[in-house]
Amino acid sequence: MGISDLFDPESIAVIGASATPGKLGNDAMANAKEFDGPVYPVNPSGDGEVYGYEFVDSVADTDADLALCCVPAPATPGVIEDCAEAGVGAAVIFAGGFAEAGEEGQERQEQIRQTAEEHDLAVLGPNTAGHIIPHRNIYSSFVPGFDEIERGDVAVVAQSGGIGVTATFQLEREGYGISGMYGLGNRVNTDFADVIPMLDEDPQTKAIGLHIEGTTEIDAFEEVVADASTPIVALKSGNRMHDFVEAHTAAPNQSYERYEEILTDNGGVMADSVTELLDASRVLAKSPTPDGPNVGLVTAQAGPGIMMSDYLAERGATFPDLTAETRERLDDLLLGFTYDENPVDTGRPMPQFGEVIDAVARDDNVDIVSVYEIFEHSLGYPIEELEALAEEVDKPIVFTVAGPYEPLEPDRKRMEDLGIPTFDAPERGAFATSVLVDQGR
Amino acid sequence: MGISDLFDPESIAVIGASATPGKLGNDAMANAKEFDGPVYPVNPSGDGEVYGYEFVDSVADTDADLALCCVPAPATPGVIEDCAEAGVGAAVIFAGGFAEAGEEGQERQEQIRQTAEEHDLAVLGPNTAGHIIPHRNIYSSFVPGFDEIERGDVAVVAQSGGIGVTATFQLEREGYGISGMYGLGNRVNTDFADVIPMLDEDPQTKAIGLHIEGTTEIDAFEEVVADASTPIVALKSGNRMHDFVEAHTAAPNQSYERYEEILTDNGGVMADSVTELLDASRVLAKSPTPDGPNVGLVTAQAGPGIMMSDYLAERGATFPDLTAETRERLDDLLLGFTYDENPVDTGRPMPQFGEVIDAVARDDNVDIVSVYEIFEHSLGYPIEELEALAEEVDKPIVFTVAGPYEPLEPDRKRMEDLGIPTFDAPERGAFATSVLVDQGR
Incomplete structure (x- = not known):
């Protein structure tokens, strides 16, 4: 249960799976199909198969540890409720329309947080491109082409899914793979402080690259950075454009210097660009x-x-x-x-x-x-x-x-x-x- | 005669051409063979053909406008003399061992300068990787692989041939070609001030990227930068490592600020890296x-x-x-x-x-x-x-x-x-x- 099901699930449900190409629930299945264990496309109106997997009506009909939620924001709190009751340990929510999007969205996110807390459900997102762990064949994302990303020794944890995706493809284009990419999005209950310790224990991950806009859990962040023995590199963004940032991942307005202090006090490295983030991570992973x-x-x-x-x-x-x-x-x-x-x-x-x-x-x-x-x-x-x-x-x-x-x-x-x-x-x-x-x- | 034969020759002689793979005179022939006009491999001990061209004994037996000198430094003054007497208009000298290499080298360079001056011979180098002009099929260089560089709209003029080569291959790897690359090396009588005006008139060249270590002809440089209507970007190097620079292209010790002033006063751009040099040149060429x-x-x-x-x-x-x-x-x-x-x-x-x-x-x-x-x-x-x-x-x-x-x-x-x-x-x-x-x- 909980966050370990994000890292090492035995089975995956894709909620809102679709047989129609171009739909989010189809793109997510195209990636999830790479998984070695059972994959369940969940959709009550689904008929037959998608990528060779038979549709099931409800997540309650599965033994899924990890659920990928491909439904729009208004339907998400109900889906998360279903997941929690079905004993799912971790859920990834791709949709936007939560804390970053006004009062209604904030209420939705709060509902999800409560459900997750009651049932010890780890939620990645909402408002994320998901996560991938190539060495476990986990491609929990709607991003087309992610199923072809290869194994590497650098992990990227990105507050913005867009930066996570950009960094992943940049590594791939330059001939490297990745040991993991985690798009945090709105961070209901999965934040830097939750992911970093798991990566620190992952033998495939030799360096961790972070993209940070800002987190209210900055004390916990400081603690895990201090505890980690894996080299950490950080790119802090959104220093000038706070309105834009708030509308994006609902991040608090924090100074560059605070993060710089945390990183450099603990032997970490600050990067000024995506290329520097990846290059510093690569050199520390190998050397x-x-x-x-x-x-x-x-x-x-x-x-x-x-x-x-x-x-x-x-x-x-x-x-x-x-x-x-x-x-x-x-x-x-x-x-x-x-x-x-x-x-x-x-x-x-x-x-x-x-x-x-x-x-x-x-x-x-x-x-x-x-x-x-x-x-x-x-x-x-x-x-x-x-x-x-x-x-x-x-x-x-x-x-x-x-x-x-x-x-x-x-x-x-x-x-x-x-x-x-x-x-x-x-x-x-x-x-x-x-x-x-x-x-x- | 003179510098126009560097840009638009009708025939090329490769002096010290060789049929033995791996030799400088063979690598130069491998590039020169792409030229559409006559190419003359010159070598009195050459026998038969190289890349389909028959050896000739002496540059005097040719009507070459441009000569690529593939002989070692001590033999170069004599070869330049021969070229001048044969009516060659421009010569590229690849060898090192001139002004950058002690008293003997300085004397050699002076000898060449005098010959060149007397006969209105434009000399590119010595101590250069040469130059290429893909839209004229001129590949006047020993660098293997240069014959495959494609046409583009950016020209690079590099004091260091190594930077010129690096930049050329970086453009090529990223899917672009080049309108010209000129490695200046020791600048006997072909300096930034000679090349920039020619490029400014070249309709294929939409932007000019410069790599500068330093030139004594800085006033002439300022003049041509002011006169040019083609956008110019410059990367000034060697600001901290003067001893190293002097041993390289015998450049004088000049401040970054002086070049920055010349560029920015005249609408030019300063770049901080090879990637910035090429990116700035590309965006100005297209926009x-x-x-x-x-x-x-x-x-x-x-x-x-x-x-x-x-x-x-x-x-x-x-x-x-x-x-x-x-x-x-x-x-x-x-x-x-x-x-x-x-x-x-x-x-x-x-x-x-x-x-x-x-x-x-x-x-x-x-x-x-x-x-x-x-x-x-x-x-x-x-x-x-x-x-x-x-x-x-x-x-x-x-x-x-x-x-x-x-x-x-x-x-x-x-x-x-x-x-x-x-x-x-x-x-x-x-x-x-x-x-x-x-x-x-």
Whole structure:
């Protein structure tokens, strides 16, 4: 019962399921059909089957743990009542028209809250795009295309379902999956403080990205952020547009600084954009914690190297001197190379580039390795050397790539599989490196 | 003679051409072979053909206008001499080892400069990745994969070839081409001030993106920026890492503020990253100049809408009240919609979304239209309505997209073809919109 049925149900009911394409209850079934356990399309006027599942008249005829409510707002309180009586443990409410929508809506939300409280029913929403947990084949959402989202190691908890959906598809488009996406919406009784601890215990989730507009449960939020051992990144939105926010998820007007304090006091990271939210989450999910903030930067092209150095210096990163041993090794590798300090720049890709990375990564003065190289067909990326480093040296390596998509992509995937996060623009690689610098302090 | 042969040669010589894959002279031939006119692989020890072109012994045996020099630094002054005597008008020097590399290198560069001056020879580089002009099938570079770069409407002039290459591939990966990429390198006698006027006259180039580390010819730079009618965006790099910069393209140490002043005094834009450089260039290339800075923001999902409003408000954008007429039209379209002011949020995609955009775009108080919508299979994007707007209303429209890559991409291309630039993250769409806001002031 309760929130665990949101994370790990044994059966799912889709209330208001429909066989008509384009209807919300059909879109939700298209996603729910991926689930491995029983799926019950509930609709008294339903006839026959939808996606191979036979319609049932009422949620009372099922043993569902999780109910997806695809009915309009006015019908929702009754449906939630039915769910509670049928012993459902968790319900997702997609419809809007509740606390964000005037007095009538507020009353409806209050009704639902009371029912949920009496029966220990966890409610996600209302006014949400739902949630997905690909490694459990749970796609509890009406968003078309969500059933194809793959497994990853980052979870996103978004106050706005729209941001959750945007972030999910952005990860997918860039070749990553997700370990979970939770759209909180109006937060009847499932808030950041309820979801974060569950994700903190989920072995598939290596980092948690939050999109926050504001929550009245900010003390509970602070507590779970302090308790979590999984890295957390937050993007706080709605700092300037409070009227718009209130009409959206009925969030209270709270300052950016308050959330920033909670996050940074507890080793978390603030992001300024969706891309930063995902990039910071990805780098923290993949990387070992650095022993310190010292960056060894290795570049195969000076221009991007200068740009990354600039960004990193602006964010307070330091580039330590390399040891005499490393410099000797580099001198042997790079007769007449263009810049013989840290950053190390080889001027262009070369067969020894992997050894150059190796030398810098094994330097005792270096805590974090950051690499930039434009892909060249004839050389590829130095996968063998990176493989050895991933096995033998417990330091984060961030690899920033550039080049033509198709030949580059397989090597990029290989690096990700080695636990080396990759980024495809100088500023993105530099930002990800700076997240590790902050962590190393 | 001179710089026009860099832009529009009738024949190309590749000096140091090689039939051995992986060699610089082979990579350069692989790109040069795309040219429609005569291509001459020059190498006295070359035997037979390379990419179907027969080796010649000397550049003197050719009528080449443009020479790509694929020889090491020490051999370069002699090759440039040969070129000058053979009547070549422009030469690209890929090798490093000149002004950026100590006294010997400086002497070499001086030798080249003198030869070039005496014979009115335009030299691009040394120490450059070269240049490409896809609409003329000129791929004057050793970078593998460059021969597949397509035509676009943005030109990039990069002091660092590495940034030029990075930017070119980033545009290509995101589905755009380029109207030209010019890596300036050490700037013997081809500097920003020489390239910008040529691009300003090029009808294929609708915006120019610059990567600047610093140039001694800053007064000439200021003049051409003031004279240009094509929009210019600049990314100034190397602000913190001067030693590194000097070792790279031998650029002088100049302040960010000096370049910022030149750009913004003349209606140009400063970018903070490669992505911003390309996004600002793309939006200026596609959009009509707005009559004012007033933004009409239309969103189909409130969360991203709030985020974009935030960014835009932070950058000083204003959201004017809509006219009574527009509000009436919107009220009819959106019974009970979630936020009935500007920004206009429909809460989710709907069949009327195109009409909502239309209403806002035709509002007299609105100068710039910015739209955010997550793609839904069953609805697609409102192409028909956008088509009518593109034809009938001369205002910039920026469309920020999200969703699964494959079904989204065709509609995205259709919008670009209508002159509506698209961006795939809330912060990118907001940044592009803010560039237009600055332009509208």
